[in-house]
Amino acid sequence: MANKLETIDVHLHYGEFHALKGISLAIPDHSVTALIGPSGCGKSTYLRLFNRMNDLIPYTKITGQVLMDGEDIYKIKSSKIDHLRRTVGMVFQKPNPFPKSIFENVAYGLRVNGISDNSFIENQVEKTLRQAALWEEVKDKLKKSAFELSGGQQQRLCIARALAIEPTVILMDEPASALDPISTGKIEDLIFELKDQYTIIIVTHNMQQAGRVSDYTGFFYLGNLIEFDKTKKIFTNPSKQETENYITGRFG
Amino acid sequence: MRIRRFTEPIFESLIKICGYSSGFVVLLIIVFLFKEGISFFGSSPVEEGFTMYVHASNPVKDLSAAQIKDVFDQKITNWKALGGADQPIDFEFLPKCIDSYMDSLPGSLAFFPSAQTDGKLKSAIPIKIDKITVGKFLSDTEWFPTSRPAARMGVMPLLLGTLLVSFFAIIIALPLGLAASIYLAEIADERIRKILKPVIELLAGIPSVVYGFFGLVVIVPLVQSTFNLPVGETALAGSIVLAIMALPTIITVSEDALRTTPRAMKEASLALGASQWQTIRLVTVPYAASGITAAAILGIGRAIGETMAALMVTGNSAIMPPTLLQPVRTIPATIAAELGEAPFGGLHFQALFALGCLLFIITLIINLLVERVSAKRN
Numbered sequence: 001m002a003n004k005l006e007t008i009d010v011h012l013h014y015g016e017f018h019a020l021k022g023i024s025l026a027i028p029d030h031s032v033t034a035l036i037g038p039s040g041c042g043k044s045t046y047l048r049l050f051n052r053m054n055d056l057i058p059y060t061k062i063t064g065q066v067l068m069d070g071e072d073i074y075k076i077k078s079s080k081i082d083h084l085r086r087t088v089g090m091v092f093q094k095p096n097p098f099p100k101s102i103f104e105n106v107a108y109g110l111r112v113n114g115i116s117d118n119s120f121i122e123n124q125v126e127k128t129l130r131q132a133a134l135w136e137e138v139k140d141k142l143k144k145s146a147f148e149l150s151g152g153q154q155q156r157l158c159i160a161r162a163l164a165i166e167p168t169v170i171l172m173d174e175p176a177s178a179l180d181p182i183s184t185g186k187i188e189d190l191i192f193e194l195k196d197q198y199t200i201i202i203v204t205h206n207m208q209q210a211g212r213v214s215d216y217t218g219f220f221y222l223g224n225l226i227e228f229d230k231t232k233k234i235f236t237n238p239s240k241q242e243t244e245n246y247i248t249g250r251f252g
Numbered sequence: 253m254r255i256r257r258f259t260e261p262i263f264e265s266l267i268k269i270c271g272y273s274s275g276f277v278v279l280l281i282i283v284f285l286f287k288e289g290i291s292f293f294g295s296s297p298v299e300e301g302f303t304m305y306v307h308a309s310n311p312v313k314d315l316s317a318a319q320i321k322d323v324f325d326q327k328i329t330n331w332k333a334l335g336g337a338d339q340p341i342d343f344e345f346l347p348k349c350i351d352s353y354m355d356s357l358p359g360s361l362a363f364f365p366s367a368q369t370d371g372k373l374k375s376a377i378p379i380k381i382d383k384i385t386v387g388k389f390l391s392d393t394e395w396f397p398t399s400r401p402a403a404r405m406g407v408m409p410l411l412l413g414t415l416l417v418s419f420f421a422i423i424i425a426l427p428l429g430l431a432a433s434i435y436l437a438e439i440a441d442e443r444i445r446k447i448l449k450p451v452i453e454l455l456a457g458i459p460s461v462v463y464g465f466f467g468l469v470v471i472v473p474l475v476q477s478t479f480n481l482p483v484g485e486t487a488l489a490g491s492i493v494l495a496i497m498a499l500p501t502i503i504t505v506s507e508d509a510l511r512t513t514p515r516a517m518k519e520a521s522l523a524l525g526a527s528q529w530q531t532i533r534l535v536t537v538p539y540a541a542s543g544i545t546a547a548a549i550l551g552i553g554r555a556i557g558e559t560m561a562a563l564m565v566t567g568n569s570a571i572m573p574p575t576l577l578q579p580v581r582t583i584p585a586t587i588a589a590e591l592g593e594a595p596f597g598g599l600h601f602q603a604l605f606a607l608g609c610l611l612f613i614i615t616l617i618i619n620l621l622v623e624r625v626s627a628k629r630n
C-alpha cells in the first residue's frame with residue numbers, strides 16, 4: 001500500500017518549547033493509525049500538522065517535511081491552504097458544532113467551498129448524516145439548533161460535517177474522550193466503517209480503543225516518536241521498553 | 253482567627269452602608285432632577301411678576317406663547333388673526349401707565365408688571381396665557397427661552413438636532429469600529445495588538461474638551477472647505493467628532509465580544525476549508541453579534557450625552573428642521589451653554605432641567621436596551 005501521509009524529520013517549536021523532536025513516520029493509505037502516549041507528549045500537535053492547524057498559533061516554527069500524496073504541504077502557496085484543509089477533515093476533542101441548525105452545520109463546509117446547488121447540498125447532508133449514524137435520530141429536526149443534541153450526537157454531527165466535504169484524510173483528536181461508553185461505541189463502529197474510504201489518524205488516551213479500531217499505532221513520549229508498528233505488534237510484543245511500560249500501565 | 257471573626261462583620265456592614273448610601277445618592281439626584289424639571293410644566297411662559305393685559309372690551313380671552321411672539325415680531329398685526337374683532341393690535345412693551353394707555357386704545361395689548369396694578373385697573377384686564385405642557389414642550393418647534401414677553405420652549409429642534417448628530421455619528425463610527433475591532437481581534441498579530449489595544453483604551457479616557465478642540469481646529473475647517481460652506485460648525489462636524497469619540501468604546505467592547513468566540517468554533521470552520529474571511533463573516537461576527545450590538549448602543553449613548561465637544565463644533569443654533577450641513581444645537585450643549593445665564597429657579601432654569609430629564613429618559617432607554625441585548629447573550 002502507498003503512503004498517504006508522511007513526515008520526515010519534523011521539528012516543531014512553540015516559541016522556545018520544543019514540542020516535536022524530529023518525527024519521521026509514514027502512514028499508509030486507507031488505514032487507521034492510532035497515536036498514543038501520555039498527555040502533553042505532542043500527539044495533538046503532530047496531528048494538527050496535517051491540516052496546518054498549528055499555523056494559527058503565533059510563534060510556532062516548523063522544520064522538516066510533511067508530505068501528502070508525495071507533495072510537501074508546507075511548500076504550497078498560502079492561498080492553497082484552504083483547499084488542503086478541504087481534503088483533510090478534522091474531528092476535535094470536544095464536540096464543537098456551530099450555533100446553527102443541524103442542517104446548516106453539515107452544509108457549512110459545502111457552502112464555504114462555493115457549492116450552492118441546494119439539492120446537492122440536501123443529498124450530501126442526508127448521506128453524511130447516515131454515514132455518521134445520526135440520520136434516524138435527527139431527520140425530523142434538521143432545522144433545530146445543533147446545541148439541542150446530546151454530546152454524543154453532537155460529536156457524530158461533527159463527524160458528518162467533516163465528511164460532507166469529502167476529504168481523503170480524517171484527523172480525530174480524542175473524539176470520544178468526552179463521551180459516554182455507548183456513544184463511544186457508536187463512534188468506534190463508525191471509524192471501522194469509514195476505514196475503507198479514508199485514511200484516518202486518531203489520537204486516543206484509551207488503550208483498548210486504540211487496540212479495537214486501529215491498524216497501526218504510534219507511541220509518542222516527550223515529543224519523540226518512540227515506536228510505530230502494526231497495532232497488534234505494539235500491543236503484544238513492543239520492541240521498546242518505554243512502549244511496554246506505557247501499555248501495561250506502568251506510567252502515563 | 254478571632255480577629256477575623258471580629259472584623260468580617262464590620263467590613264460587611266461598611267460595604268453595605270456604602271452600597272445603600274450610593275444608591276440613595278443616585279436616587280436623590282434623580283428626584284432632584286425630576287422635581288425641578290416637572291415644576292416647569294404648568295407654569296406660564298410669561299416672565300414672573302409681569303402680566304399681559306388687553307382692553308376690557310376685547311373678546312379674545314387667551315393667547316399662546318407662539319401667538320405673543322408673532323405679535324411681538326409683527327407677524328400678526330390684527331386681532332382677527334387671533335380670533336377677535338377686526339382691529340389692529342397696538343402692542344406696548346412696558347407702557348408708562350397701564351390705565352391711561354389702555355383707555356384710549358380698544359385694540360391694545362400690553363406687557364406690564366403685575367404687582368403695581370392689583371385691583372386698580374379700570375379698562376385693562378389680564379389675558380390668560382396658555383400654560384406650558386409636556387405636549388407643547390415636545391412638539392413646539394422654537395427654542396427662545398429668554399424671549400420677552402413670552403418665552404418659547406419647544407424642545408423639538410434640540411431633540412432632532414441631538415438625534416441627527418448622534419445618528420450620523422453612529423453611522424460613521426459603527427463600520428469603522430467594527431472593522432478596527434475585527435482587525436484587532438482576528439488579524440493583527442499579537443505584538444501589534446499589545447500596543448494598539450491600550451492606546452485605544454487610552455483614547456477613551458481623553459477629556460472631551462480635547463476632542464472638541466481637535467474638532468474645531470481640524471474637522472470644522474475640513475467640513476467647511478469640503479462642502480464649500482459659509483461656516484464649518486455644522487451637524488456633520490459634530491457627527492464626525494462624536495464618531496471619533498465613540499470609536500474607542502465601540503472598538504474595545506466589540507473586540508472583547510469577538511474574542512469570546514471560542515477558538516474551537518473558528519478552528520472547526522477553518523478545518524472545513526473556510527478562508528479566514530469566511531470564518532470571520534460566518535462564525536466569529538455572528539457569534540459576537542449581541543456584544544457588537546451592545547457596543548453600538550453604548551457608542552450611541554456616549555454620542556447622545558456628549559456635551560463639550562458638541563458645544564464646540566456644532567455651531568449651536570436651533571434651526572428647524574436640523575440638517576447635516578447647517579449648525580445644530582444638541583440637548584446637552586444647550587444645557588451647558590444656557591445654565592450659567594439662566595436665573596436660578598426661574599422658568600428658563602426649570603426648562604433646562606426639563607431638558608435634563610428628557611436626556612435622562614433617552615439614556616435610560618438606551619441602557620435598558622443594552623441590558624436586554626447583553627442578557628440575550630447568556
Ligand SMILES: Nc1ncnc2c1ncn2[C@@H]1O[C@H](COP(=O)(O)OP(=O)(O)O)[C@@H](O)[C@H]1O
Binds near residue numbers: 017019043045057
Ligand atoms: N499553543 C501552544 N503554545 C505553547 N505550547 C503548547 C501549545 N499547544 C501545546 N503546547 C505544548 O506542547 C506540548 C504538546 O502538546 P499536545 O500536542 O497538545 O499534547 P497531547 O495532545 O499529546 O496531550 C505540551 O507540553 C503543551 O503544553
Ligand SMILES: [Mg+2]
Binds near residue numbers: 044045
Ligand atoms: Mg491532545
